[in-house]
Amino acid sequence: MNIQDQLIAEKTQLAALKARALAFERAAEKLSKILNYDDKFAEANSILVRLYNRLSERLRIGRYVHPSILLFINEMTDGTQNLYDTSRLYRECINYIDLRLKSSAEQIRLGDTLLRQSLESADIEDYAHGKFTVERALRHLDLKLESEMVTTIDQQFQKLRVSLKKIQDSNQEKIKDPELASYTIMTSSQCSMKPSPSCADPFEWLSPDLIANVAKLLSLEDVINCNMVCSLWRRNLLDMPSIFQKPLILCEDATAAVYYKRLKLVRSLFSSLPTNKISKLRIGSTTSKEQLQYILESVISERKLEFQALEVSNEYMTLDLLFHALKKKRFRCPGLLSITELKLDIKNTMYNSEVLLELLPNLQRLELVCKKHALRGNDYLEFQNTTGFQKLLHAAEQRKKVKNLQRLSIICNEMYRVYLMGAMGPQRYNSKPQLLHAAYPNLTEFQMANHSFGGSTEVKQFKRFLSTANNLKILYLENNGDFTFEMLFNLIKLAKPRFQLESLTYRPRICLGDNHKLLEPVEYQCLANLKHLDIYGVPIDVHKLLKLLQVVNGNHTLKTLNIGGNGDFLFGRPYDIPYIKEKTDLAFEYLLISVEYLILGDNYKLDEFCLLYLANSLARVRGSNWSLKYLDVSFCENVDDRALTNLLGTSNYYAKPRVETLVVSGPKLSVKTLEKFKRRGFIEKYEMRSEKWRQYGINSLYLGKR
Numbered sequence: 001m002n003i004q005d006q007l008i009a010e011k012t013q014l015a016a017l018k019a020r021a022l023a024f025e026r027a028a029e030k031l032s033k034i035l036n037y038d039d040k041f042a043e044a045n046s047i048l049v050r051l052y053n054r055l056s057e058r059l060r061i062g063r064y065v066h067p068s069i070l071l072f073i074n075e076m077t078d079g080t081q082n083l084y085d086t087s088r089l090y091r092e093c094i095n096y097i098d099l100r101l102k103s104s105a106e107q108i109r110l111g112d113t114l115l116r117q118s119l120e121s122a123d124i125e126d127y128a129h130g131k132f133t134v135e136r137a138l139r140h141l142d143l144k145l146e147s148e149m150v151t152t153i154d155q156q157f158q159k160l161r162v163s164l165k166k167i168q169d170s171n172q173e174k175i176k177d178p179e180l181a182s183y184t185i186m187t188s189s190q191c192s193m194k195p196s197p198s199c200a201d202p203f204e205w206l207s208p209d210l211i212a213n214v215a216k217l218l219s220l221e222d223v224i225n226c227n228m229v230c231s232l233w234r235r236n237l238l239d240m241p242s243i244f245q246k247p248l249i250l251c252e253d254a255t256a257a258v259y260y261k262r263l264k265l266v267r268s269l270f271s272s273l274p275t276n277k278i279s280k281l282r283i284g285s286t287t288s289k290e291q292l293q294y295i296l297e298s299v300i301s302e303r304k305l306e307f308q309a310l311e312v313s314n315e316y317m318t319l320d321l322l323f324h325a326l327k328k329k330r331f332r333c334p335g336l337l338s339i340t341e342l343k344l345d346i347k348n349t350m351y352n353s354e355v356l357l358e359l360l361p362n363l364q365r366l367e368l369v370c371k372k373h374a375l376r377g378n379d380y381l382e383f384q385n386t387t388g389f390q391k392l393l394h395a396a397e398q399r400k401k402v403k404n405l406q407r408l409s410i411i412c413n414e415m416y417r418v419y420l421m422g423a424m425g426p427q428r429y430n431s432k433p434q435l436l437h438a439a440y441p442n443l444t445e446f447q448m449a450n451h452s453f454g455g456s457t458e459v460k461q462f463k464r465f466l467s468t469a470n471n472l473k474i475l476y477l478e479n480n481g482d483f484t485f486e487m488l489f490n491l492i493k494l495a496k497p498r499f500q501l502e503s504l505t506y507r508p509r510i511c512l513g514d515n516h517k518l519l520e521p522v523e524y525q526c527l528a529n530l531k532h533l534d535i536y537g538v539p540i541d542v543h544k545l546l547k548l549l550q551v552v553n554g555n556h557t558l559k560t561l562n563i564g565g566n567g568d569f570l571f572g573r574p575y576d577i578p579y580i581k582e583k584t585d586l587a588f589e590y591l592l593i594s595v596e597y598l599i600l601g602d603n604y605k606l607d608e609f610c611l612l613y614l615a616n617s618l619a620r621v622r623g624s625n626w627s628l629k630y631l632d633v634s635f636c637e638n639v640d641d642r643a644l645t646n647l648l649g650t651s652n653y654y655a656k657p658r659v660e661t662l663v664v665s666g667p668k669l670s671v672k673t674l675e676k677f678k679r680r681g682f683i684e685k686y687e688m689r690s691e692k693w694r695q696y697g698i699n700s701l702y703l704g705k706r
Helices: 005-035 038-061 067-075 083-100 100-122 123-143 142-170 180-190 207-219 228-233 241-245 254-259 263-271 289-302 319-328 334-338 351-361 380-396 400-404 456-470 483-494 542-554 574-583 609-622 639-647 671-679
Strands: 248-252 275-285 304-310 340-348 363-369 408-410 445-449 474-478 503-507 532-534 561-563 596-600 628-631 658-664 683-688
Touching: 456 483, 609 639, 639 671, 658 671, 671 683
Parallel strands: 248 275, 275 304, 304 340, 340 363, 363 408, 408 445, 445 474, 474 503, 503 532, 532 561, 561 596, 596 628, 628 658, 658 683
Antiparallel strands: none
């Protein structure tokens, strides 16, 4: 073969490689799009299940699976396959190779070694040689699926190699790209030296240089996970005090439980802390009871650990255990003086809850989440648990130190309604703790969800609470029994509060009718400067809605308006306009001058005429180039492509409206239309919402926070 033929052959091979790389790039882009859309999670999950089954079958019959494939699956499934399982499967792969595929095993093992060395030394030649060796061995074994995935993962390895190269060149402790940093942490810890089969320390088999790189990048994480840093503390590789300004998690995820079966690891972790000041301590669900006792009695008390926030979400934890452990050594525990935030999502059995304010004198934020734990249908247990929460809040109001409290959140499980507003149980528990009887002079935020509220005692207490909480800024009420929207405004009218609310959220449990009585703005001065109004699911008609907006947005301060989940009012239909003009002189558009976030989702009567009326209203008061930062019209069955065209003004002379974020969902909407609006600049981005997301509406306590 002459030189010209050889060049032609190389060009042909190069073109084939480029075509193959382009095909893999498109496949990766398609997969990323699938993973990015909420409504495509089911499809992506089925793909992963099939991939797992294929790999498991190959392991069973003795075929080789490259460890980078396991890493790729681990990344796609968000860490559900932990480091221990990955190393175990890696050893199984090597054993299968030794038994059945000895001829190719040496080549693959050599390629793996070169790859690992190149990742540590950032050597381009070693990396290319190792990659070529592995691919040649895989082609020899005729593993088509595995070889394709190795080629696809090559881009991820290259990104890792570049990041390590930056560290070695500049010796910087931080990289500004958090996505790259988080990927490097995960990949570096799983692509290094061969693990020891019987090592208690999950990171003992990592090379020191690679651990140092991980330690440098660890400060970029939002939280510090103990299953990553336990070994690093033991090696004295983390000497940066700034790292403890971020939350410290104890066994938050299921994968950490594998390494924390022995209590000595937790003891080793805290005995090696270079500082006793941590911003937040969060104890997760997989921490054992013995570890909890050690943390409470030895770590917090004896080591005088100081932290500003304590969050406990553990089935073994009770307030009795917490209080007894802290009360024994409270005089030797100055760290408790620094706690300003306490969140408890635990069993609600407690008897010495009055100790809380004595132990935590500077508490500013208190959040209690009451869940149903093995009540077995026993009323005695139910009211016994309820009494514990009543005693806790009764103690809070009796102490003078309650003046420091700025946020109070009391949230129950939806299936388990706890009567916190008085004695609602049998007569033997008729203690009447007067939950909201005391004054809260510095309270700025109050949240109450899933309470059986509606009796005369509860109404009187809530009225007194409104009249005494003079600095209240945020009021959140959701799913509180028979406490209706009409009752809330009547209590505000009677209490005549002095506070100026900035955010009001009311979510009804059920729709109990509507009150068409007109609202007088002069009676609700506390709502005059409202910035956030959320009445998701409240039954209200156009007339009452306009009067309500006149009350809360008379000064044009309202930025967020959520009137979604409501099909009982007719939003701007042409045949409703004469009725509105006869009853009031209000114009809807003048009440929306300042609104930037508008949520209209879940309204089955919202259609193309309503959106046309909305667009015309906004154009009259803001001009033809009106803009919204956020608009939600999701799960409106009658909103289709024509309705969006009416809204964005492409069919009339209002030419250049703009919506930064448009939230849509429905069978009548096409992605092609949304992409067209995006190309023309009418929307900056759009989001597709799923039914699960919309279960309780936007900004609900049950979304994101739970």
